[in-house]
Amino acid sequence: MSSPDSTADYTLRDERFLDSALRPATWDEYIGQEGIKNNLKILLVAAKERAHPPEHLLFYGPPGLGKTTLAHLIAKEMATQIKVTSGPAIEKVGDVASILTNLSSGDILFIDEIHRLHKSIEEVLYPAMESGSLNIIIGKGPSARTIQLDLPPFTLIAATTQAARISAPLRSRFSGGTFHMEFYTEEEIGRIIMRSARILNVDLEEVAAKEISSRSRKTPRIANHFLKRVRDYAQVHKLPLNIKSVREALALLEIDELGLGTTDRKILSTMVEKFQGGPVGLSTIAAAISEEEATIEEVNEPYLLQEGLIERTPRGRVVTNRGYMHLGYDLPESRQGQLW
Numbered sequence: 001m002s003s004p005d006s007t008a009d010y011t012l013r014d015e016r017f018l019d020s021a022l023r024p025a026t027w028d029e030y031i032g033q034e035g036i037k038n039n040l041k042i043l044l045v046a047a048k049e050r051a052h053p054p055e056h057l058l059f060y061g062p063p064g065l066g067k068t069t070l071a072h073l074i075a076k077e078m079a080t081q082i083k084v085t086s087g088p089a090i091e092k093v094g095d096v097a098s099i100l101t102n103l104s105s106g107d108i109l110f111i112d113e114i115h116r117l118h119k120s121i122e123e124v125l126y127p128a129m130e131s132g133s134l135n136i137i138i139g140k141g142p143s144a145r146t147i148q149l150d151l152p153p154f155t156l157i158a159a160t161t162q163a164a165r166i167s168a169p170l171r172s173r174f175s176g177g178t179f180h181m182e183f184y185t186e187e188e189i190g191r192i193i194m195r196s197a198r199i200l201n202v203d204l205e206e207v208a209a210k211e212i213s214s215r216s217r218k219t220p221r222i223a224n225h226f227l228k229r230v231r232d233y234a235q236v237h238k239l240p241l242n243i244k245s246v247r248e249a250l251a252l253l254e255i256d257e258l259g260l261g262t263t264d265r266k267i268l269s270t271m272v273e274k275f276q277g278g279p280v281g282l283s284t285i286a287a288a289i290s291e292e293e294a295t296i297e298e299v300n301e302p303y304l305l306q307e308g309l310i311e312r313t314p315r316g317r318v319v320t321n322r323g324y325m326h327l328g329y330d331l332p333e334s335r336q337g338q339l340w
Contacts, residue, residue, distance in 0.1 A: 023069050025073075026073070026076075027073060030069065031188050031191050032066070032188040033066060033070075036070070039177065040057075044077050048078065053078070053105075054074065054078065054155045054176055055155070055174075055175045056158075056173060056174045056176050057178075058114075058160070058163075058177070059157070059159045059160075060179070061182070062183070062219065062302060063161050064219040064222060065181040065219060065221075066181065066220060067181060068159060071159070080107055081108070082110055084112070085112070086111065087112070090121055092121075093120060096125065100134055100154075101149065101151070105152040105154075106152075106153060107152070108155045109155070113160060113161070114166060114170075115163070116165075122167060122170050128151055129173045130173060132150060132152075132154075133148050135147070136148075155176075183218035184220060185218070186210070186213045186214055187213075189212075190206075190209050190210055192220050192223055193209045193213055193216075196224050196227055197241075200227070202231050202241055205243065208241055211243050211250075212227060214257070215258070215259040217259045222259075226255070229253060230249040233248065258309075260303075263289070263299075263300055267285060267296065268309060268323050268326075270288050270289050271318075271319045272323075272324065272327065272329050274288060276332065277323075278319055279313050279315035279317060279318050280317055280318075281317075282296060282316075282317065285317065309322055309326060
């Protein structure tokens with residue numbers, strides 16, 4: 001495939017590589033995150049003029065916003081190789097030592113979910129990031145000795161959904177910058193959907209793209225997922241990809257007008273019906289709907305907060321007036337006349 005934006009090269013045999021095919025391959029194809037892109041372009045141009053690898057970079061934000069894509073674009077811009085791994089995959093010091101010693105000059109090491117690195121592994125990364133050296137302890141007890149290996153110049157790019165869980169010493173060593181990935185606007189999501197539709201060789205009406213965009217939780221990954229499922233629905237039922245078929249497909253997926261799924265609505269309805277709208281603690285909500293606390297806090301709650309459907313208070317979570325109205329519940333008497 002010559003370019004991810006080339007529809008002529010997309011065939012059915014590429015279906016298993018579809019997510020890669022939809023990933024932007026140039027800065028012009030990467031829609032959104034304009035502030036981050038502008039900063040990165042300056043950093044990369046300056047690094048190329050000095051003939052030196054870019055400084056270490058950290059991207060953080062909710063999943064699906066393009067952190068991995070940015071790392072691959074940087075590697076392409078610098079015309080260098082990128083080695084990809086993740087925090088959970090690096091289980092012991094020997095793993096990270098093997099990865100670092102196999103890097104070539106100018107290579108990029110991308111570590112996804114870096115907040116899940118063990119502390120002992122973080123300590124190995126400190127000198128590697130600062131001075132390009134790797135300290136390895138050989139042997140045990142009184143006969144143990146330390147060997148220092150010089151590493152070729154490289155760039156560490158890290159991504160995380162939980163920046164607070166990265167230790168301060170490690171976070172401070174990303175001298176190239178720490179960038180927060182923002183949610184996308186509906187207009188940007190709409191452009192991403194139309195680009196993906198061209199790659200998939202599907203004729204999607206613009207108004208239908210806007211319908212998918214409005215329910216995609218402002219996240220490109222979710223938007224592309226919905227587009228693929230809508231395409232499947234239209235294909236099986238021999239329908240054109242218009243707003244009617246899009247709404248039918250999303251209704252089948254139980255995605256409502258705000259992009260809320262079954263679990264999101266279950267959280268809201270449980271808080272209203274069983275706890276009078278709150279305040280109620282996270283652990284209580286999790287027990288009431290038989291869901292893990294971490295899942296609610298990391299997957300569902302951020303979007304509910306962003307859409308103003310719930311709010312956090314010192315006493316717990318509370319359903320807002322908008323949350324009541326979205327689910328069609330009558331406001332409690334104590335809230336009658338209040339503006340959300």
